[in-house]
Amino acid sequence: xxxxxxxxxxxxxxxxxxxxxxxxxxxxxxxxxxxxxxxxxxxxxxxxxxxxxxxxxxxxxxxxxxxxxxxxxxxxxxxxxxxxxxxxxxxxxxxxxxxxxxxxxxxxxxxxxxxxxxxxxxxxxxxxxxxxxxxxxxxxxxxxxxxxxxxxxxxxxxxxxxxxxxxxxxxxxxxxxxxxxxxxxxxxxxxxxxxxxxxxxxxxxxxxxxxxxxxxxxxxxxxxxxxxxxxxxxxxxxxxxxxxxxxxxxxxxxxxxxxxxxxxxxxxxxxxxxxxxxxxxxxx
Amino acid sequence: xxxxxxxxxxxxxxxxxxxxxxxxxxxxxxxxxxxxxxxxxxxxxxxxxxxxxxxxxxxxxxxxxxxxxxxxxxxxxxxxxxxxxxxxxxxxxxxxxxxxxxxxxxxxxxxxxxxxxxxxxxxxxxxxxxxxxxxxxxxxxxxxxxxxxxxxxxxxxxxxxxxxxxxxxxxxxxxxxxxxxxxxxxxxxxxxxxxxxxxxxxxxxxxxxxxxxxxxxxxxxxxxxxxxxxxxxxxxxxxxxxxxxxxxxxxxxxxxxxxxxxxxxxxxxxxxxxxxxxxxxxxx
Numbered sequence: 001x002x003x004x005x006x007x008x009x010x011x012x013x014x015x016x017x018x019x020x021x022x023x024x025x026x027x028x029x030x031x032x033x034x035x036x037x038x039x040x041x042x043x044x045x046x047x048x049x050x051x052x053x054x055x056x057x058x059x060x061x062x063x064x065x066x067x068x069x070x071x072x073x074x075x076x077x078x079x080x081x082x083x084x085x086x087x088x089x090x091x092x093x094x095x096x097x098x099x100x101x102x103x104x105x106x107x108x109x110x111x112x113x114x115x116x117x118x119x120x121x122x123x124x125x126x127x128x129x130x131x132x133x134x135x136x137x138x139x140x141x142x143x144x145x146x147x148x149x150x151x152x153x154x155x156x157x158x159x160x161x162x163x164x165x166x167x168x169x170x171x172x173x174x175x176x177x178x179x180x181x182x183x184x185x186x187x188x189x190x191x192x193x194x195x196x197x198x199x200x201x202x203x204x205x206x207x208x209x210x211x212x213x214x215x216x217x218x219x220x221x222x223x224x225x226x227x228x229x230x231x232x233x234x235x236x237x238x239x240x241x242x243x244x245x246x247x248x249x250x251x252x253x254x255x256x257x258x259x260x261x262x263x264x265x266x267x268x269x270x271x272x273x274x275x276x277x278x279x280x281x282x283x284x
Numbered sequence: 285x286x287x288x289x290x291x292x293x294x295x296x297x298x299x300x301x302x303x304x305x306x307x308x309x310x311x312x313x314x315x316x317x318x319x320x321x322x323x324x325x326x327x328x329x330x331x332x333x334x335x336x337x338x339x340x341x342x343x344x345x346x347x348x349x350x351x352x353x354x355x356x357x358x359x360x361x362x363x364x365x366x367x368x369x370x371x372x373x374x375x376x377x378x379x380x381x382x383x384x385x386x387x388x389x390x391x392x393x394x395x396x397x398x399x400x401x402x403x404x405x406x407x408x409x410x411x412x413x414x415x416x417x418x419x420x421x422x423x424x425x426x427x428x429x430x431x432x433x434x435x436x437x438x439x440x441x442x443x444x445x446x447x448x449x450x451x452x453x454x455x456x457x458x459x460x461x462x463x464x465x466x467x468x469x470x471x472x473x474x475x476x477x478x479x480x481x482x483x484x485x486x487x488x489x490x491x492x493x494x495x496x497x498x499x500x501x502x503x504x505x506x507x508x509x510x511x512x513x514x515x516x517x518x519x520x521x522x523x524x525x526x527x528x529x530x531x532x533x534x535x536x537x538x539x540x541x542x543x544x545x546x547x548x549x550x551x552x553x554x555x556x557x558x559x560x561x562x563x564x565x566x567x568x
Contacts, residue, residue, distance in 0.1 A: 068568070184548050184557075247561065254538035255548075264468050264539075273468075277531065277567035284352070284563060 001094030006204035007128025011098060014122045014208060015075045018102040021120075021215045022071050025104060026059055028219060029066060032226050036064040043071070048269040052078040058272040062279070065113070065230040069106035070275035074099070076266065084265045089198065090127030098124040099266075101132075102215065103259065105276040106222075107249075111242035113229040114138040114149055114190070115249065117276070118218040119259060120211045128204060130211045131197035133157075133172065134218050135180055136225075137190030137249065139242040149225045150191035156221035157194045160213040164206070172196045182252055189252050193221070246278040253277070285378030290488035291412025295382060298406045298492060299359045302386040305404075305499045306355050309388060310343055312503060313350060316510050320348040327355070332553040336362040342556040346563070349397070349514040353390035354559035358383070360550065368549045373482065374411030382408040383550075385416075386499065387543065389560040390506075391533075395526035396516040398422040398433055398474070398509065399533065401560070402502040403543060404495045412488060414495045415481035417441075417456065418502050419464055420509075421474030421533060423526040433509045434475035440505035441478045444497040448490070456480045466536055473536050477505070530562040537561070 026043045033040035041063020049055040056074030063069075077098040080088055085095040101121030108115065120132030136153045138146035154173070161169035176195035181188055194214070199207050253260050253276050263273035310327045317324035325347020333339040340358030347353075361382040364372055369379040385405030392399065404416030420437045422430035438457070445453035460479035465472055478498070483491050537544050537560050547557035 062568075184554050243564075250534060250565075251538060251558075254535060270468050274535070274567065279566060279568060280527075281534075281565045281567075282563060283558065283561035283565075284346075 001090075001096060001126050003096070003098065003124050004090065004126060004128035004204075007122065007124045008098075010122065010204055010208055011100070011124070015100045017208075017212060017215075018073050018075075018100060018120070021212075022057075022059065022073050022102055025071060025219065026061075028223055029061060029063075029069060029106070032065050032223070032230065033061070033063045035227070036230060040064060041066060046271075048272060050074075050076045050078070050267060050269065052076075052267055054078070056269060056272060058269070058275055060275060065108055065110070065226065067107050067109035068279035069104070069108075070272075071102065071104045072272045072275055073102050074268065074272065076100075076268070078266070081265060088123075088125060089129070090125030093126055096125065103276075104218070107246070107278045108226070108230065110230060110232065111139045111234050111238045112145065112232040113226060114146070115246075115278075116218075116222050118215070118222075120215045122208070122211070127200065129198045129200040130207045131199060132211055132214050133176055133193060133195035134214070134221060135176055135190055135193035135195065136222070139245050140238065141191070141245075145229070146191065149229070152225060153191065153193060153221045156217050157214070159220075160210075160217035161194065163213060164210040168196075168210070169194065180252065182248060182256070184251070184255070185248065187248065189248060240282070243280055243282040244284060246281045247283050249276075249278055250281055285375075285380060285410050287380070287382065287408050288374065288410060288412035288488075291406060291408045292382075294406065294488055294492055295384070295408070299384045301492075301496060301499075302357050302359075302384060302404070305496075306341075306343065306357050306386055309355060309503065310345075312507055313345060313347075313353060313390070316349050316507070316514065317345070317347045319511070320514060324348060325350060330555075332556060334358075334360045334362070334551060334553065336360075336551055338362070340553060340556060342553070342559055344559060349392055349394070349510065351391050351393035352563035353388070354556075355386065355388045356556045356559055357386050358552065358556065360384075360552070362550070365549060372407075372409060373413070374409030377410055380409065387560075388502070391530070391562045392510070392514065394514055394516065395423045395518050395522045396429065397513040398430070399530075399562075400502075400506050402499070402506075404499045406492070406495070411484065413482045413484040414491045415483060416495055416498050417460055417477060417479035418498070418505060419460055419474055419477035419479065420506070423529050424522065425475070425529075429513070430475065433513075436509060437475065437477060437505045440501050441498070443504075444494075444501035445478065447497060448494040452480075452494075453478065464536065466532060466540070468535070468539070469532065471532065473532060524566070527564055527566040528568060530565045531567050533560075533562055534565055 054076035118134035172194035338360035402418035456478035
């Protein structure tokens with residue numbers, strides 16, 4: 001088999017862009033830490049190799065605002081296992097793949113500040129496609145503040161979508177709602193956002209441009225919420241409720257999340273894959 | 285289709301026996317709570333109905349020794365979903381099933397006291413079989429105390445096995461080691477114990493007698509460890525390490541555990557299924 005030519009040609013540029021986005025986000029998070037008083041958190045980076053090809057770098061912060069946040073970059077290549085290849089496009093003539101992505105999960109200390117997740121990625125087999133998105137998880141769902149934050153978050157992603165295709169936002173918002181859903185509890189994971197996968201319009205450069213906009217929209221979507229909320233006072237009971245709600249996050253990621261499964265099935269770095277786990281959780 | 289006749293005939297007796305075992309174990313746990321000073325924990329029972337047929341009762345304690353422990357009894361019946369039926373014996377002529385079981389998970393407060401899990405069950409389709417076992421999860425693996433506890437725990441199950449078949453213990457110990465394993469970490473979940481499934485020797489009464497012995501062996505296996513260890517002093521760092529190790533328990537139950545999957549796939553009670561989650565966990 002041979003790799004999809006237009007996506008193959010973008011590999012270097014795509015991988016480099018993920019790194020630049022990571023650097024920008026880490027700097028923005030650290031700037032918020034600096035606002036929060038003494039002992040601001042700083043990201044620590046650890047590189048890892050993937051047996052079979054490629055590797056990545058995880059950056060983790062344990063800070064004042066961000067109790068735990070992680071940004072992982074990975075650029076991996078190799079062979080899908082046969083059962084996994086059967087579920088991936090473009091593998092009829094061979095199970096070789098190349099994949100690069102950035103993935104972020106932030107678990108703030110304050111229950112007033114929503115948790116957030118973002119990811120963008122490019123996969124290349126005989127086909128090639130982009131995927132990604134961002135979604136917000138208020139820890140005090142049902143409040144006016146949660147609704148306000150969700151509206152701001154969605155507006156930022158809608159603006160990014162609308163610059164590329166007027167149909168994208170509605171479609172990718174719905175995909176997000178369907179994806180981040182816990183059937184065993186009949187509950188959405190959070191307030192949604194956008195989610196897309198298998199994006200291949202036939203114009204790889206345009207799909208990459210959209211994916212860059214989605215990645216950058218994360219900053220517009222989340223950073224103002226973080227700056228507005230991090231210092232709001234809260235009570236011990238609200239912290240307890242936050243720790244319990246975080247359990248839903250764990251349940252989703254281990255029971256349903258395809259990113260977690262992709263990592264586990266393709267021999268990814270276990271610390272990087274499970275970086276998404278909240279720092280402290282309760283199931284009372 | 286019709287149910288396996290010898291197993292069908294045992295339904296009432298089997299379901300009743302699970303209830304008696306539950307009562308005994310709850311009483312034993314509460315007796316240990318009474319040793320631990322003021323405000324001993326007591327089990328609270330909640331019954332639940334299963335849409336589609338049957339139901340159960342979960343009993344949960346939040347105590348001094350047992351930070352959280354739950355014992356669930358379920359007696360359920362109905363139709364397996366098509367994809368689930370395909371993986372279950374005796375469903376070629378129909379997807380009806382009957383299942384009853386007892387399942388226990390205890391998460392002690394002290395890191396000196398291992399967590400423990402036990403389960404026994406009978407499944408009936410056109411075939412019928414028993415399954416069950418018990419396994420120990422030391423929270424301070426690698427210590428002399430963990431080795432001592434594991435030796436005691438295994439000896440109790442070996443004695444129960446040896447009364448029925450000299451081959452059972454080795455076989456079921458190995459099955460347990462294979463089952464309670466976290467491939468993504470290349471780690472066993474704990475110190476093992478025994479695990480068996482699809483047990484149908486052709487003598488349902490004998491298989492039930494073995495299963496009763498396995499259920500009762502739990503008391504001999506675990507209660508002496510609990511009584512010996514609960515009051516041992518420990519340091520704050522040991523508590524922190526316990527909370528982190530509990531993360532492995534969550535990962536196993538949500539990523540791999542067939543009992544969790546069985547419950548989620550057959551519309552079981554979500555609070556009963558996830559009763560196994562530790563009360564507090566950290567992923568630092």
